[in-house]
Amino acid sequence: MTEHTNPEGKERIGVYVCHCGTNIAGMVDVEDVATWAARELADRGVVIARDYKFMCSSLGQELIEQDIKEEGLTRVVVAACSPHLHEATFRKACANAGLNPYLCELVSIREQVSWVHTDKVAATEKSKAVLSGGVERVIHHEPLEPLHVPIHPATLVVGGGIAGIQAAIEVADAGYPVYLVEREPSIGGHMSQFDKTFPTLDCSACILTPKMVTAGTHPHIKLFSYSEVTNVDGYVGNFTVTIRKKARHVNEELCTGCGICQEKCPKKVIDDVYEAGLGYRKAVYTPFPQAVPKFPVIDVPNCIYFQKGTCKACEKFCPTNAIDFQQEDEYVTVQVGNIILATGFDLFDPRVVSQYGYGRLANVFTSLEFERLTNAAGPTNGEIVLRDGVTKPTSVGILHCVGSRDRNYNNYCSVICCMQSLKFAHLVHERTGATVYNFYIDMRTAYKEYDEFYQRVLEEGTLFVRGKVAEVTDAARLPQEEGKLIIQVEDTLASVQRRIPVDMVVLSAAMVPRHDAHEVAQLFGISCSSNGWFIEKHPKLDPVATMTEGIFIAGCVQGPKDIPSSVAQGAAASARVLGRIQQGEIALEPVRATVDESKCSGCRICNNLCPYNAILFHEDRMVTEINPALCQGCGTCVAACPAGAISGTCFSNEQIFAQIEGLMRVNFQHEKLAEMA
Amino acid sequence: MSANGKPKFAMYWAASCGGCEIAVLNTGEKILDVDANFDVVFWPVAMDAKYKDVEAMPDKSILLTLFNGGIRNQENEAMAHLLRRKSQILVAFGSCACEGCIPGLANLSTTEQIFDAVYDSITTDNPQNYRPQYQTKVPEGDIHIPKFYPVLRTLDQVIDVDYYMPGCPPESHQIAEVIDLVIQVIHGQASLPPAGSVIGAGNSTVCDECPRQRNVKTIKGFQRIQDIAELDPDLCLLEQGIPCNGPATRSGCGALCPQAGAQCIGCYGPAEGVVDYGARLMSAFASVIDSNDPAEIEQILDQLPDPAGQFYRFNLAGSLLRAAKPVWKQ
Amino acid sequence: MSEQFEPILVGFTCNWCSYRAADLAGTARVKYPPNIRLIRLMCSGRLDPAFVMKALAEGADGVLITGCHPGECHYLEQNYKALRRFLLLRRTLEQMGIEPGRIKLVWASAAEGVKLAHEINTMVEEVRAMGPLNWPKRWESNGFHATVKEQEQEVTA
Amino acid sequence: MSKYLFYPGCAMQTSARAYNESMQEVLGPLGLNFEEVRDWNCCGATEYLGISTVPAYALISRNLALASRQSNGVKTLVASCSACYLNLSKADHYMAERPSLGQMVNVALAEGGLEYTPGTLEIRHLLDIVINEVGLDVVKERVTHPLKGLRVAPYLGCMVPRPDYEKRWSDYEYPDELDRLLKALGAEVIDFPLKTHCCGGHMAQISPTTAFELIRRLISSADNYKADVMVTVCPMCQMNLDAYQNETNHYFHTNYKMPVLFFTQLMGLAFGIDAKKLGFGRELVSAKEAMSRIGIEVPQEEPKTPARRKKTTGLPMPKMPGDEEETQ
Amino acid sequence: MYTLKSMAIQDKAYKDSTAPDFSQTFVDMVENYGRSYEFGLATRHYLKHFPLRLPSMAPMGLGMLSKKRMDITPKHIEGIDQLKAILSRAKELEVV
Structure with missing residues (x-):
């Protein structure tokens, strides 16, 4: 030039x-x-x-x-x-x-x-x-x-839900190595808990397990289940990630997944995660039969051996003696070029909405609990029954927007509760023939085939009441309300107050961010909004990227969405990553800080100001130096240097003055x- | 050149304490070299030369003038302009000329406050509450005294300065080196440094010369040096909570104060290329305060009762704002 | 121009949140007074107290410093350093006679365009109430007001 | 002994005499020293505010003004009756929230040489003081005769938990303060669903049929849950449920015999104080038969089978926050 | 709710309900004595509106009296004139 x-x-x-x-x-x-x-x-x-x-x-x-x-x-x-x-x-x-x-x-x-x-x-x-x-x-x-930085071809996908699985498979199919990290013993995420999916009423396991198996056995995917990311250093193209493989106390080489240990284990525990607190599992367990990987996990706090030192039933009966009580947590460090976060959502806890009586009234269920009820591998083998596990409901009330679109809890709409509630209505009709009431404020059936499904459920005779339910109570006023749950609601179309006695109430609870969303965001150095959803680079034009180069997000971690959108975002994120890997290198904005060693007196004021520890101190020469690769160009050290020895490109003191x-x-x-x- | 062929040398002090003159004297025998190589034509404290003598000299006839002291009143300003006309090389000698120094701290008070402090303090016996009058009638006629300017200015804010020599006072060994340099320049053995540069000092900061052990800085609070029971002789003073200005102060003095167990107060002025000395210190100290909660930070900052004095003890007149708002409002 | 005093404010924004909030205020056509002039920095941590003093010395009547909410900084924690510097700077300026109200630190995330516009509006009114700071900009004067002539009469008067 | 200002309210001397007697008895063991506001006037209950605004608030704030003048350092004004507690809180809250109202009320007060600045006093209900200031562990220490075997329905009424300006209660709809207190006394507390539903207030005089329906709902629900006794914190609730119970029975041809007591009466019993001193016998629907179950060690007849026991077979219930001490 | 009630009373939108009259009786009583006087309030209200119900009310009334839970005579407060002055001034300020 x-x-x-x-x-x-x-x-x-x-x-x-x-x-x-x-x-x-x-x-x-x-x-x-x-x-x-x-x-x-x-x-x-x-x-x-x-x-x-x-x-x-x-x-x-x-x-x-x-x-x-x-x-x-x-x-x-x-x-x-x-x-x-x-x-x-x-x-x-x-x-x-x-x-x-x-x-x-x-x-x-x-x-x-x-x-x-x-x-x-x-x-x-x-x-x-x-x-x-x-x-x-x-x-x-x-x-x-611009700074040219090489891109490491490997990719880290955090979260083994449908979005994470989709992203991992697409990147792996392109021939690049993927590390898929999942916190639970098996991948599958929330989708593995459902029985049917709307609007096609596909069996959730039937469409999910093939993808899980592909991910589990893919030559390019290294699966870290029952593991968590503990540390992330570096920058786009050169992330160093430390993964903690929690001890399963089962030797993965020897275990054949036969399940004998699960039969023999005497300790039964309520499964709060997979069975949503509705079913039981053993102390050594795999969450569900089609789990990938198939290796069980010993739940240390509930295992009799670990608590009292006795039992060891699983070890005795294991044909390939794969049980290994001395197994320790393992820390694995990997190099990756890009990271995709697909850590999903948590369900809103309706206990705080005391008027709906969840936790107090036996026959009030959350949506996830109802999903487990309808699931053939669930605690009731697919029978929709009341909390006593026996009686079939003759009338069911399904409440939409529990904790969503509500100023006291979450302002946003959780996108899937309407369709999910319609699916529940259909399943109740199909399995119990009970009368079904759906209480909604707006019926949101926006995507392909969704409204057709709504009309089908209408034709099946579901009774729709447009109104926000005021109270679910068991205090009967009239004889026919005895022993029932009474739903007090204002029917805004008929403008009349209704008291509808039902046997069972299902709360379509909202989607809320993971309870540890802020810590995870801090760990990966991306910003997450005050309520906990991760912030995308641009809500309309760039929903899968984040402000931090090299880190992408997909699925419900970015906000409530349904399965098709999660899959689409998983694929989109993998496309962005593949584009990056294809480039081989990335041109970074040359906004950097540099130290003029003649002026630097080694006073070390700047040494602990850099969260990316790009500032290193040479004890021998008592001088500080900044690693241009790690420096993100924030300029905090430039402003802090008492000797004015650090200058920053693009935002230098002279330019600002x-x-x-x-x-x-x-x-x-x-x-x-x-x-x- | 004067009659005996030696270049002329002059020294003048304006608004300062005179310590710089003594520092020149303190160079010991070196003063003889001065006499040997220079013809001292104007040095009010050392010899009896009057203003009119200087006015009589041809312009640019004085080779080297060491001008120390800030510009406080009309006389200082007049002499500054005069010496500028008469001298070839004019050095802003000492912190007062370079950046205002202690007299510059008066820029925090208005003229009225200054006069009250001087003429109306407990130790002053001034029952009639007299104040200096710029013009008084006496039988013999009108007496004028130089006009007192509300703001003290540094030398380079009044005239063009060739070189700056910081320090309060500049270290004698530094003065000696400068004199040697000028002597060599006279004999043609060396060339003058670029115009406007700082001489007689290093271009790093005091920490460079300080023997104390320096670690990563995280400040939990500030303490006055006399409040610390026993001071660690080897550890950096700032890490012991003492507000030491060393990191931002230009090197050259050999870190005398920190070695003697006292914190550096910044008399050698800002490091090379720094625009505002106090801003550098504020930014440095604040950045390493080890707390994110505003209330706790305020508590820690309460332990610095006089931030302006701490950060601008020597550099107030040479800083961006130069004086307090009421001073400008006069 | 309106006859009332129109303050000039300098605003320092951080590229990742408050600058985008200003852009968002633009796209949303949220109105705020033109008295403020924004400077983009990479992060509020880049803000050097010297910039604030330079702005005041150059004639600004107030300086608004904005950054990401604590905990949401794009560079993780650099806005805390901005907070510490701001608190110390405000004390020094107060000692130099500058009303603390002339310097303000405000957190605004990328989505809070309206809030930023409101903060600007409030600060402009506050500084307008305080009246002009107008620091003498040209130093040739010998400490009196900007114009040398005016000082002459004072001597003779 | 912690000192409080105390505003009794008209009902304490008349319809809620039992409440007053039992309260005076338990103040000692609880270490509470109540100083009555001198020459207090009626708080207007549910009627005054329905007619006017400024006079109503002037009436209420006369008490606040008297109390603040008499407070010399004591910051909390305690009200035992829910209606008085609500009216006093409303006056203090709205005088602060609507300055114009505050000024007008103070102008009116000035006529009587009084003045009240909102916020000087903290208005709290007696139950709130027992739970949060005295503390349940202190109450547990004082219990010498735990009310074992007595099934009580905690009935808080609607004026205490709503509107909760100062966020003092655990939940608007299902606060558990009274339940925890009664459990601390050793009684068996049923999960009473209508614990904050309305008892009718002055409806008994205005439109008796509506009042009877409201009373029937409360009594029948408590009866469904096999409660021996209903416990309330408000004189108006006690009056409606107790005094009008037999008229309600006539109206609905039912035959409920549900005694309605004050929580301070049960506290007195648990502290071992003699029932006579606690105002027992003042209730129209006699509590003698219910009390006999715990007063004298009468052999338990076949205990009433609780209608709603938690399912132990079938599907597990979700864990509730207060569940841990449930199982001890 | 009270604002709705007072608005309804002002607009006379209460058909045959005795509530406003009951409230007014209660208010007059408090203004005269300073404290509520159930006995007087109940008897005057029932005489005026529900004379037929008096016999069915009798047992309850007797019960309350015998249990000393209702006083025949009203109780006055000392500062009744102070209260009256305050309330009359408040009425002038009441913006209807």
Whole structure:
């Protein structure tokens, strides 16, 4: 790249003010700004000042390229929209014309001026000030090269639900190694707990287990079940991840998955995770028969041997003596280039909604408990029965929006409860013939075949009451209410108060973020919103990426969604990862900090300011050095260095000071324009 | 060149304490080299030369002028302009000339407050509450005294300065080296450093020369040095909670104070290329406070009762804001 | 221009949250007074007290510092350092006669465009009430007001 | 001995005399020293606020003004009757929330040489003081005659838990404070679903049939759950359920015999104080027969089979937060 | 709810309900004595509205009296004039 430096040593700056149609021109007098810049900022090096309808259009860019070539511009300032939108566009234009892209500055006069102010004169005034700031700043820009960082082909997928499995399979199918980490003893996630799935009423296991087996046996997928990620270091393309394989106390090489140990184990425990507290499992268990991997796990707190030192039934009966009580947790460190987080959701705990009586009234069930009831491998082998495990309900009430769309709990809609409740209604009809009431506020059946399913359930005779249920109580007022759960609801269509006695109530509870979402977000260095859903790079245009390069999210971890969307996001995330791996390397923004060792006195004030520990101290030379690869460019150390020995590219002190001077040069009494120093 | 062929040398002190003159004297025999190589033409504390003598000299006739002291009143400013006209090389000698130093701290008070402190304090016997009058009528005629400016300015805020020599006072060995350098320049054996650069000091900070052991800094609180029962002789003072300005102060003094068990108070001024000395210290100290809870941070900061004094003891006049708001409002 | 005092504020925003909140305020057409001029930094941790003093010295009447909510910093914890520096800086400036109200630290996440606009609005009104700071910008003056002439009469008067 | 200001309210001297007697008896063991607000006036119960606003709040805040003048350092004003507690809290809360109302009330108070600034006093119910200030462990220590075998239905009424301005109670619909207290006394507490449903208030005078229906629901539900006795914290609830019980029986041709007592009466019993001093016998539906079950060691007849016992076979119930001590 | 009740009373939208009258009787009583006087309140209300129900009320009334849970005579408070002054001033301020 030829570097044009003109004789007087001043930079030759080109200023371009964009109309953006009327978005900017509607409020800012762009011509006046351009002419003002040409006149007032000439002595600062502005040689060209144009205004143009659409700077980001190819014509606009050619304008810049032409000027750079013909006028020998050494700096370019564009006053238009937000840098987050077109900074890359104008940098590319400069690069095409042979000017180092980092010598271009984009000043926002649309989002931060024309769109937010109402007074035309003030908006034009502010545009001039902001432009002047940009011009002063760009003088101090230095040519930079983006940092090229190699991408490690391996990928880490956290979370073995349907989204994680889909992502893992797609990346592995492309021939790249994948480490799939799942906290529970088996992959499958929430989907493995369901019996049927809407709207097609496919048996959930039938469509899930093939994918689980593919993931379990895939040559390129290394499965870490019953494991957790404990530490993540490094940056995009070069993550070092430490995985803790919790001790299963079963030797995976020897175990054949025959299940004898589970039969012989004398200790029965309520299974709170897989059976949602509705069924029992042994102290040594696999969550469900089709578990992948098939190896059981010993639940130490409940195992008689571990608590009292006796029993050891499983060890006696194990044909391949695969039981190994001395097995320790294992820490495995792996290198990966990209990470996909698909850690899923937790179910809202309806106990806090005391009016619905969950936990107090026996026959009130959560949606997950009902799923286990309907599941053939469930505690009741698919029989829909009351809490006593025997009686079939003659009437069932299904409540939508429990904990969703409710200011006291969660404002958002959990997307799947309506369809899930319709599925429940259908299953109750099919299996018990009981009368079914669905209590909804809005029926949300938005996607393919969803509304058709709703009409089908309507035709089956489900009674729909539009109203938010006020109370579920067992205090009968009339004889026919004795021994029943009475649902008190206002039927807003018929505008009448109803008291409907039913045998069983199912609460379609909301989806809430994982209880440890904040810790996981902190561990992976991505931001998660205050209520716990992980924040995507852009809600509409970039839902699977995050602000942190190299870390992607898929499925319900980003927010409530149904299975098709989770699968789609899993595939999307894997596509993004494969794109990265294909590139082989990634160009990182050259925003870095560097230490001038002659000025550094080794005072070590900056040493513990870097969460990415990019700052290392050389005891021998008593001098600090910053590892450009690890440095993310936040600039905290630049601001903290007492000796001013650390400088940061793209946001150096000189640039910011100059920008402040430029900004303040134009004050409101525009006739009293302070003269240049 | 003066009559005897030796280059002329001048030294003047404006708003300062005179310690810099004594530091020059303190160079021991080196003062003889000065006399040998220079013709001292103007040095009010050492010889009897009057302003009109200087005015009589041709412009640029004085080779080297060491000007110490800030510009507090009209006379300082007049002499600064005069010496600038008369001297070839003018050095801002000492912290007062470079950055305002202790006299610069007066920029925190308005003129009225300063006069009250001086003419109306407990130790002053001034029943009639007199104040200096710039113009008084006496039988002999009108007497004028130099106008007292509300803000003390550093030398380079009044005239162009060729070189800066920080320190309060500059270390004698540094003065000696500078004198040798200038002598060599006279004899053509060396060339002058680039204009405007700092001489007589290092370009790192005091920590570089401090023998104490330095570890990662996490400050739980600040303490005054006299409140610490027994001080660890080898460990960095800042890590023991003593607010030591060493990390931000230019090296050159050999870290005399920290070696003697006292915290550095920053007399050698900011390091190379630093815009605001106090800002550097505020940022450094605050960044390593080991707490994220605002209330706890406030408690720790309460242990720094006088932040302006701590961070701007020497650099107030040379800082970005230079003086307190009421001073400007006068 | 309206006759009442129009303060000039300098705002420092962090690229990942408060700058995006400002953009969001733009796309949502949320109005706020034009008195503030925003500077984009990579993180609130990048904010050097010298920038604030430089802005005031250059004639700003107030400085608004914004960053991500504690715990939500894109660089994990750098906004805590911004908080510590802000608390110390405010004390020093107060000692130099600058009303603490002229410097403000506000947390705003990428989704809180409206909140940021509201904060800007409130601060502009607060600083307007405090009146101009107008630090003398040009130092050639010998400590009196900007114009040397005016000082001359004072001597003779 | 912790000192409190005490606002008895009109009912304590009349319809709730048993409440007052039993309370005076248990104050000693609980270490509570109540100083009655001198010359307090009626709080307007549920009627005054229905007619007017400023006069109603002026009436109530006269008590607040008198109490704050008399408080010399004591910050908490205790009310034993739920209606008085609610009215006092409302006055203090709305005078702070609506400054205009506060000023008008103070202008009115000024006529009587009084003044009240909202927030100076903390208004709390007697039950809240027993649970949170005295503490259940202290209550347990004082229990010498645990009420073993007595099945009680805790009936809190609707004015105490709602509207809970200061968030003092565990839940709006199903607070467990009274249940925990009665368990501490050794009684067997049934899971009474209507514990915060309305008893009718002054409905008995305005439209008796509505009152009877509300009373029937409460009594029949308690009876379904095989409770021997209903326990309440509010004179108005006690009056409605106790005094109008036999008229309700006539109206619905039912034959309920559900004694309704105050929680302080049961506390007195558990502390070993003689029933006579605790106002037993003042209730219209006699509690003698129920008390005999624990008063004298009468051999247990066939214990009433509780209708709603938790299923031990079948599917496990979800664990509730308070479950652990359940199983001890 | 009380605001709804007072609005309904002001707009006379209560058909035959005796509630407003009961409240008014209660209010007058409190304004005269300073404390509520159930006996007087109940007897006057029933005489006025439910004379037929008096016989069925008798057993309850006697029970309450015998158990000393109702006083025949009303109780006055000392500061009754202070209360009256406050309430009359409050009535002037009442923005209907």
